[in-house]
Amino acid sequence: MEIIISSNTSKPIYEQIASQIKAMVMSGELKTGDPIPSMRSLAKTIHVSVITVQKAYEDLQRDGFIETTVGRGSFISAQNRDFIQEEQQKIVEEYLRLAAEAGRTSGIKLEQLIELLIMFYQED
Numbered sequence: 427m428e429i430i431i432s433s434n435t436s437k438p439i440y441e442q443i444a445s446q447i448k449a450m451v452m453s454g455e456l457k458t459g460d461p462i463p464s465m466r467s468l469a470k471t472i473h474v475s476v477i478t479v480q481k482a483y484e485d486l487q488r489d490g491f492i493e494t495t496v497g498r499g500s501f502i503s504a505q506n507r508d509f510i511q512e513e514q515q516k517i518v519e520e521y522l523r524l525a526a527e528a529g530r531t532s533g534i535k536l537e538q539l540i541e542l543l544i545m546f547y548q549e550d
Contacts, residue, residue, distance in 0.1 A: 443482035
């Protein structure tokens, strides 16, 4: 599992960690039952504080992405399909919001945007 921390973003490090692990789960790269590194191990690997990784893991556990058992470690939890679909929908909504905003400022009519969306959606 590779986590890349960027200093060129205003996003806190713990959010970068959590969002990258969520993306790996949603893409299928990480599957139910897969172990994830211990907090200490990940902190050492990416050169951050254990407290930072702990905050990321707490968020992931709260959101249902991981389960942590004392003495065993942290694992990808059984997938809550509704939650994952909701997370993916949020991403799509943001792209659509940006497309609508760009269309409005460029003077593109709503009907044209809808036609473009249909065309892209139906592409193979």
